[in-house]
Amino acid sequence: MDAPTATSADNGTSGENGARGGGGWFTPRKQPAEGRPAPGGTESSARGGAESADDGRIATPSRPVASIRPVGTGAERAAGTPPRGVAVPQTRTAPEARRPPVSAPHETPAPPVVPPYGAGAAYDASSPYGGNDPHHGPPQHDTPSHGGAAPHQSSAPHHPHQAVPSHGADAPHSGPAPDPGGPGSVLFSRVSDQKASPDAILIRRTMEEIAPVADKVTSYFYALLFVRHPDLRSLFPAAMDTQRDRLLKALLTAAEHMDNTPVLVDYLEHLGRGHRKYGTQPAHYPAVGEALIGALTRYATTTWNEETEAAWVRTYTTISQIMIDSAAENERHAPAWWHAEVVSHDLRTPDIAVVTVRPDQPYPFLAGQYTSLETPWWPRIWRHYSFAGAPRSDGLLSFHVKAVPAGWVSNALVHHARPGDVLRLGPPAGSMVVDHTTDNGMLCLGGGTGIAPIKALVEDVAEHGERRPVEVFYGARSDHDLYDIDTMLRLQQSHPWLQVRPIVDGRTQLPDAVLEYGPWNEYDAFLSGPVGMIRSGVDTLRGVGIPSERIRHDSLEELVAAAD
Ligand SMILES: NC(=O)C1=CN([C@@H]2O[C@H](COP(=O)(O)OP(=O)(O)OC[C@H]3O[C@@H](n4cnc5c(N)ncnc54)[C@H](O)[C@@H]3O)[C@@H](O)[C@H]2O)C=CC1
Numbered sequence: 001m002d003a004p005t006a007t008s009a010d011n012g013t014s015g016e017n018g019a020r021g022g023g024g025w026f027t028p029r030k031q032p033a034e035g036r037p038a039p040g041g042t043e044s045s046a047r048g049g050a051e052s053a054d055d056g057r058i059a060t061p062s063r064p065v066a067s068i069r070p071v072g073t074g075a076e077r078a079a080g081t082p083p084r085g086v087a088v089p090q091t092r093t094a095p096e097a098r099r100p101p102v103s104a105p106h107e108t109p110a111p112p113v114v115p116p117y118g119a120g121a122a123y124d125a126s127s128p129y130g131g132n133d134p135h136h137g138p139p140q141h142d143t144p145s146h147g148g149a150a151p152h153q154s155s156a157p158h159h160p161h162q163a164v165p166s167h168g169a170d171a172p173h174s175g176p177a178p179d180p181g182g183p184g185s186v187l188f189s190r191v192s193d194q195k196a197s198p199d200a201i202l203i204r205r206t207m208e209e210i211a212p213v214a215d216k217v218t219s220y221f222y223a224l225l226f227v228r229h230p231d232l233r234s235l236f237p238a239a240m241d242t243q244r245d246r247l248l249k250a251l252l253t254a255a256e257h258m259d260n261t262p263v264l265v266d267y268l269e270h271l272g273r274g275h276r277k278y279g280t281q282p283a284h285y286p287a288v289g290e291a292l293i294g295a296l297t298r299y300a301t302t303t304w305n306e307e308t309e310a311a312w313v314r315t316y317t318t319i320s321q322i323m324i325d326s327a328a329e330n331e332r333h334a335p336a337w338w339h340a341e342v343v344s345h346d347l348r349t350p351d352i353a354v355v356t357v358r359p360d361q362p363y364p365f366l367a368g369q370y371t372s373l374e375t376p377w378w379p380r381i382w383r384h385y386s387f388a389g390a391p392r393s394d395g396l397l398s399f400h401v402k403a404v405p406a407g408w409v410s411n412a413l414v415h416h417a418r419p420g421d422v423l424r425l426g427p428p429a430g431s432m433v434v435d436h437t438t439d440n441g442m443l444c445l446g447g448g449t450g451i452a453p454i455k456a457l458v459e460d461v462a463e464h465g466e467r468r469p470v471e472v473f474y475g476a477r478s479d480h481d482l483y484d485i486d487t488m489l490r491l492q493q494s495h496p497w498l499q500v501r502p503i504v505d506g507r508t509q510l511p512d513a514v515l516e517y518g519p520w521n522e523y524d525a526f527l528s529g530p531v532g533m534i535r536s537g538v539d540t541l542r543g544v545g546i547p548s549e550r551i552r553h554d555s556l557e558e559l560v561a562a563a564d
Contacts, residue, residue: 199311200259206300206308207256213299218248221295229287235278237380251292255315265322270429272323276336277372277426278380280327285320292316330427337374338363338425342417343396348483351403352449353414354388356396357423365391365428367460368453368526372426373399375412382426383409386528388452390459397425400452400484432526432552434460440524441469443546445537447510447529448476450554451484454528458491458498471517472500475510475529511537514544521545527553 196204210217222240226233250271257264293312297304340357347353365371367390372382385399403414417423434442434457442461446454451474461470476482482502492500503513510533514520525546527537534553541551 195259197259199315200256202303202308202311203255203258203315205303206296206312207252209300209303210296217295217299220298221248221291224294225287225291228290229284232284232287235280235284235380237378239381247288248292248295251288251316251319254319255312258315258318268319268322269326272326273330273334273427274372274429275323276327276330277374277382277424279336282324282328285324289313289316289320334427335361337427340397340423340425342419342421342423344419345417347414349480351414352483353401353403353417354398354484355401355413355417356398357425358396359425362395363397363425363428365397366433367391367456368433369428369430370453371397371428373409373413374424374426375409375417376421376423377412377416378408381409386430386453387428387456389456390463400449402449432528432554433457434464435524436464436466438524439466439468440550441471441520441522442526443514443520443523443541444470444472444526445510445514445529445533446472446474447533448481450527450529450533451488452528454526455484455487455491457526458488458495461497462491462495467497469523470495470498471523472498473503473510473513474500475503475505475513475533477505479504511540514540518544523550525551527551 254264254268254271293309293316296312297309300308339360340363341360342355343358344356345353346356365387367387370384370386373385374380374382385401388398388400399413401410401413403411432453442457444454444457446452454472454474458470458472461468472488474482474485474488482504485500485502488500488502492498501513501517503510508516510529520541521544523546525537525541527534527541529537538548538551538553542548
């Protein structure tokens with residue numbers, strides 16, 4: 001989720017008993033039916049108060065925040081009348097009056113309304129992370145103004161970059177965000193309706209209903225949020241087109257996967273930490289929850305009833321509490337963001353720059369991870385970039401940035417950033433990291449600027465003094481696009497265990513090129529680059545006998561989002 005929902009700090013820990021029973025911070029009109037356990041009761045656990053209840057659902061953490069009321073009056077909501085000041089998207093006829101409660105949940109699993117956030121996200125993000133930027137920003141020749149007028153089009157996240165779950169490597173300050181779509185990933189795999197909790201089933205039914213009108217739900221959600229809480233608008237970027245979508249998507253995705261407890265907790269904890277940089281506070285969560293319930297009430301007219309609302313309230317309360325607890329815990333040992341001064345700017349091609357920055361305080365991360373980055377020219381627009389090297393003793397961080405057409409942040413970084421400019425960095429994320437507990441060979445495919453984290457992985461192996469074979473296939477469209485080949489070949493000269501093969505489009509293309517070498521079945525694989533390359537790369541690598549669980553790559557969701 002690259003937009004703030006709320007979070008951070010521990011000032012949501014007042015003694016208010018907002019999370020009791022199934023009510024959470026909300027006051028559902030009717031308490032949940034007897035025998036339907038609330039998601040977890042009130043016991044907090046060692047990991048921020050969230051753990052599996054006996055029924056497999058996530059326990060509600062004990063840290064209460066505040067009671068909130070649903071948006072609008074009961075009469076307004078029942079009649080589908082928008083609260084004062086909230087415009088209803090025009091393309092839809094007025095919602096029907098609420099229909100009677102639906103009958104017993106059916107057994108057919110429904111497709112998700114929105115792709116699970118990668119983290120991916122990041123997604124953060126999603127997702128966060130094509131090119132390096134949106135494809136719908138201002139024309140490339142436009143000079144981004146310093147905090148100037150709102151762009152008219154959206155910007156998608158830079159590069160996607162959540163790796164498939166790692167083999168036990170922990171990120172310094174942020175756990176791996178899920179990669180729901182990653183091949184071989186079990187993250188966010190859907191619990192079948194037969195095993196799903198009652199709340200999950202009700203939530204899925206809402207999701208199915210709103211799927212065809214997801215855009216309207218989104219518009220209405222943000223309208224409610226900003227009309228009721230205009231102060232929150234400043235936490236979001238001026239241009240909301242894509243950014244805004246991410247918040248709601250993340251919430252809906254999380255809600256839909258509430259039964260997938262451990263994965264979801266990791267995801268939400270990551271989101272909670274990642275939201276600190278937006279300046280979100282615990283008190284913001286109820287406002288978001290109100291808007292969420294308000295939007296669902298309006299558009300899920302067939303399936304919405306008191307029971308469904310209670311399920312959403314419980315679920316949202318749990319989601320937000322995990323995020324708040326995670327942010328509060330993270331606050332004890334990590335800043336919400338880092339300022340980082342540009343110390344060098346190396347234009348390698350007319351549209352690719354290597355930007356090196358010095359953070360204002362130590363920035364711990366692992367090779368293969370990425371960060372979120374905000375420029376002074378586009379406040380509150382964050383993009384993901386991988387660290388183009390392993391951690392250095394001088395603390396400097398480098399990024400490879402390709403200016404893509406209409407990419408606001410990438411163009412600013414390539415064409416405007418100069419030494420002395422100060423950027424902001426969010427926390428590190430991603431789990432495409434080296435597993436130093438094995439000496440498996442490493443097969444690395446880096447396409448275009450996707451070579452950045454691959455270079456970091458190579459440096460990491462070198463620093464660990466390992467003697468495992470590392471084979472790097474560096475793909476590019478032309479010789480000219482192999483902007484970092486000299487660096488890679490120098491590394492090869494220094495390290496006998498490293499083989500670097502430039503693959504320029506022609507007779508063969510990047511993933512297929514690996515077929516001419518091998519065997520690879522004893523290797524762990526790392527893929528970084530455009531989504532198409534990752535997709536075909538995963539297929540190719542599976543085909544040569546590398547099991548899915550040993551293939552790591554950026555989040556496909558984030559990559560796809562970046563191409564929006
Ligand atoms: N800058 C960074 O830190 C990172 C960037 N990325 C991502 O890497 C990508 C790099 O973009 P460009 O440099 O413009 O790459 P590009 O479009 O020039 O392609 C690079 C390589 O990928 C291959 N490729 C592209 N599409 C393919 C497909 N559908 N099937 C098979 N092979 C394909 C090309 O043949 C070429 O060898 C972006 O999507 C970016 O988000 C990923 C990780 C880190």
